[in-house]
Amino acid sequence: MEKTASTRISRRSFVALSGLMGAGLALTACSPSKSEESPAEEAAKLQLGGEPLDYDTLTWSGCHVNCGSRCPLKVYAKDGTVIRISVDDDGTDEFGPGKIQQLRSCTRGRTNRQRIYNDTRVQTPLKRVEGTKRGEGKYEEISWDEAIDLIATTMKEIKDEYGNDAFYIQYGTGVLGGTVSKSWHPDQTAFARLMNLWGGYLRQYADYSTGQITWDLPLLNGDAWSNNDVMNLVNSKNIILFGNNPANTRMSGSAMQYLITQVRLENPEANIIVVDPHLSDTAVGIANRWIPIRPGTDMALVAGMIHYLFTEGKLDEQLIRDKFIGFYSDTFMEDVKLGEPKSTAFMGMDPTGKLMPKEDMSYEAYLKGTGAYKGSGEKTPEWAAAITGIPADTIRELADIFMDHPTATIQGWGPQRHSNGGNNTRAIGLIAAITGNVGISGGGTGAREATGGVPYPVPSAIPCFPEKNTVDVCVSFFDWYQAIVDYKSMNDATWGIRHIDENGVTSYAEKPGTIKLKAPIKFIWNYGSNVMMGQHADINEMLNICNLPDEKDSGVRMIVTVDPWMTPTAMVSDIILPGTTPFEEEDIIQGGTGWTGFVCIESRAIEPLFEAKP
Template identity: 90%
Template sequence: MEKTASATARISRRSFMALSGLMGAGLALTACSPTEAKDSQGDEAAKLELGGEPLDYDTMTWSGCHVNCGSRCPLKVYAKDGTVIRISVDNEGEDEVGPNKIQQLRSCVRGRTNRQRIYNDTRIQTPLKRVEGTKRGEGKYEEISWDEAIDLIATTMKQIKEEYGNDAFYIQYGTGVLGGTVSKSWHPDQTVFARLMNLWGGYLRQYADYSTGQITWDLPLLNGDAWSNNDVMNLVNSKNIILFGNNPANTRMSGSAMQYLITQVRLENPEANIIVVDPHLSDTAVGIANRWIPIRPGTDMALVAGMIHYLFTENKLDEKLIRDKFVGFFSDTFMEDVKLAEPKSTAFMGLDKSGTLMPDKDMSYEAYLKGTGAYEGTGEKTPEWAAAITGIPADTIRELADIFMDHPTATIQGWGPQRHSNGGNNTRAIGLIAAITGNVGLSGGGTGAREAVGGVPYPVPTAIPCFPEKNTVDVCVSFFDWYQAIVDYQSMNDATWGIRHIDENGVTSYAEEPGTIKLKAPIKFIWNYGSNVMMGQHADINEMLNICNLPDEKDSGVRMIVTVDPWLTPTAMISDIILPGTTPFEEDDIISGGTGWTGFVCIETAAIEPMFEAKPIYEIVTLIADKLGLKDEFTEGKTQLDWLEWCYDQGMEAGAALPATFEEFRSTGLFKQTDDHEPSIAPMPDELATPSGKYEVFSKQAFNLSKQWDLTGDGFVPDDGLDQITPLPIYYDSFEGYGDPLRKDYPFQLIGHHYKTRTHSSYGNVAWMSEVAPQQCWISEQDAANLGIEQDDVVIVSTVRGRSQMTAKVTNRMMPGVVSIPQGAWYDPESRDAATLGDPSVLDKGGCISVLTSMRPTPIAKGNGVHSNLCKIEKA
């Protein structure tokens, strides 16, 4: 039975609350209050006209954009008769960025389309149960009551805990509600599901994330730090700015994020030489760069080797810097360097208790560059060698190398280059070129990591307590290869699938003896909240359908998947129980953030009542807690609003410059503060957090792992030599990379890029967005002409894993031989027939790249190498 939408008016007239007495030392502050329609004097958005008439509304409340772009922009929500009639932006403060300026934190166009999300035909109206006897993915559901749904969930949980223990429960990765505090969906360990499960004994946790899998674990092999870099605004002091695969014009495009800041840098530093190294001429390159250097995907480490070979042979590098701060570069000190870099505790990977794992040949970077020692026969890594691999002319490689030596040069890598099958080496190589050219610790320089964006944060909690110390499950799994725990959990240990020990504080560690950290149970129950990962952001949707439909047996197969979401996403369609959640505009919460010199905290007030039978996530989990006999412990007697007051109280105790009472805090809504701090500069530390305390060009950790780990995952991954763990960040022919023999049948390298119309898959159901920029396969003019493809032709892109249909965008903004499909489009199979479900021949008509990508994990991080794909293209 189909239910119709209804919304009860929630009219809450609030008077403007003056803010006074809050000028803390060194801080300038402002507060922005909800307003009334008829007597508002200062709200410019209310004066905007539609059809020549002033906007007629009952209430304006503050809310925010909770999706995972990094900004979490505050939004003004205007409602009339219980219906949201307009979404507007923060227009309080100054229309510029700088010290002691309260910056406007304006949302991008995505955030302004939220009415189309609130009133969308994909809204889930009532609890749903998968029809008995149907497969996950068929999409056949029946309506049930909330009581039935909660009872079924709790009963199944008790059965699974009795059979398998808490190790069988998993909270799926999901960032669709990243911005909330009580309502947040990420990090999973900070959600209300984590609070519930920890009170009930715990659950299987995950490490790292889909955004930064390889940066998180591979970049620290070089420098002990995955994150530190100079603030964006410090780029005003840069002579040169090199962006490797970094496209904030699409990923962080709001008026309070990286793209806005780097645009300001361009205005303040017009002489800066901004270069984008990317297979795709991105919107960022078009908007701010002087130069685009197209590069074949997954070959950044070959580019770096070619640059360093040139600089080294021309004596342009600082030898003293390298000998003082680096290990593993020079041949004459190689064996001493190896001993310095030996891990000494389980805080590092690849512990060698036997002391027998030692290289028998020179594996220094100098030997690699010369093609000697262990690299005999591989040839010198000259710019000409690099040109043949990268597609970048040798003279351009030399020119780029000289630019790195023209200090200060800032190096920033986006998170695309590390999302390759060899992405761990990519990220280490990019960090290496920044460090070895002497640009770390300089104003205007940088480390080669992702940019920092500054801000002046309020010390208000961003999550409620979740009791990790009560979690009895002491192992954790990679965010990406959790699926193997459904297929065959007994194959999973530290040496096959990267299982790690995790303590009560969430700190992971490694095995003293390889192969001894093991999973103890299969995943039998999955909480899926605010997440379209399984049928969207993960990989190989067809194989995921097969995995999710494995029979529920003793050692494999999942028994229950529960999804909570406002919208019927593709992932919801593989769930057993679907519960309608609320949008951020139907509940109270807190968001916070900041950028440049401005920080903010915003207490959100529901603009409308929950639609249909939707409930806030806190209320949903409270109902489940009640069935498990944990309601009092879970709620501590607090409502959701009480928890927001708790956050306010905690912030006040920590010195937050906020009103004297919670009531004033709530009635005012948005608070911003600024100061005159200098943009931070990531230092060159005396001691890096590596075993040697220096930059480890040769990583003994990686060398040990190459001898200890089974990269076939106990026989589940082909032993084809296309996965390697290398002590140096070197180029090798990797899985579905440029040098994979499969390229003779699937000639194009396929990557994905973030799209302005979506944040991952969020906003994928907004018609306005898809009209502005439809889902298309970006292909070079040269390749399109060779295939007889013209602009807007319908094409089918195929890999060995599946087929997806969309139109072609024929452009000079793609490197020939490379095509790109914007990630995050909603999976839309031509058929959901049970007989063909999960078959690679089933055509996806949604243009979803995850039908085409591989779930083969990367060698060290066990992460997502989903930008390494070989494909073919044909007209439909």
């Protein structure tokens, strides 16, 4: 059979063309018709059981999983079945400015064929067996018509009784790379479009991955994401990674681990230190030194370092007084007035002045154990050692490294996933800023790693008509479940309810306790999401909440999950609709963590394995 490709332009040809245009685009998921070698020559290189690979179509696609890399993948199919998934092996694989290295997938991306044909694939609509509890996993097959009728009928009943405030789209990142098919951000999904055209739904703010870092780092740097480009690490004397393990989380040729490995080769004198509770693959693979720390104690470590630098006179006092507020005791009250919010957009406001502190709460007072911190003791390296498990001399040594400019600071999202995670993430950003390492080549802000490229303004989100959403309040990603238990107890002062506009911008109440929910959550959409039973702090309690009886002011009436696989979240659903994998749909993929600014068009490699409703 003749071997074919879906398009007549090669990835590398398009990259060259886009480079001439200055657009920074790469059509990396189109099926190339390679001029360098014939399909037969390519097949001869691919061995399957000792024989050349026998395929009839080759399609460029991409990996959508939640590492963020979006690695391009070659999909070889025979008679509509994927027989091999390979990686980007085009070109000369040159690394450096103006070069194009091969964005090779990791093992997870290469094993996507096993995901497509996994025995747990959902290939027909399923309905929870009547009389069983959510979570038992007992389902019966139903037709698409029956599933759609059940969902639509229930939705109409709920809207008539409660309004659109009773509908909730649970966020998920299982389909992170697509555009039409993406599940994140939930306000940009096809389900948001559906609900907005029908009056809207209750939205949430923040997420489990970055709930605290998103809100706390802006207090230092203005946002939670800005950092020096990873490639700028070639100019660093020291690179400090806090709770950051890209060898496990961003390990492909498109992402952080590959880039920092190249940095290690080009900057062999760099001192790379990993501060982490466990000896991670990153610490083993690229670091000069591993400093083990007790989980969740990063803020104590930083306090010990800053106390040492402060008492030894090693900090730049003029820099701190010029660029920071809240550090020194003698200016603290004036600093508070300078930092008082003037609107409800961020952290709320206090027009009455009742929240003005009466005691010294400066960072200097915290370090010395004076003012509002009287009796807490000085935050010496010895004090920090007892909390963190890191020897006091090591704490002093690490502090001096931050003064040996330029030092780059990068934190993962693990340190902020604790009850005191906000303090941890601010502390890591603080040590970078207060030692003068922000805004310099080779330095860094303490945020997660950033990657280069100039984003090309391609309008890739489907129109979701957010202006049609009539629900003007939102809930926390973490506390949404309370709207099933007792929505009447939820307001801005108790459960963090906020106002939200059509652009997704949230704001606080001018008068505490005035922003309230108007209805319980009665209907939940889960799309590409295992958040309900895979992310929450207490899964057992979540299961109990899902099984609360459907009463007037509590208990969810219907949970619908759309997913290719039977996840734990799917098993608490009333209706499960089969979803396609990225290899069974056509979409647009935006560039990932290692190649920001690129865009790729994804071609369908095979037809869906199930018969979908038109």
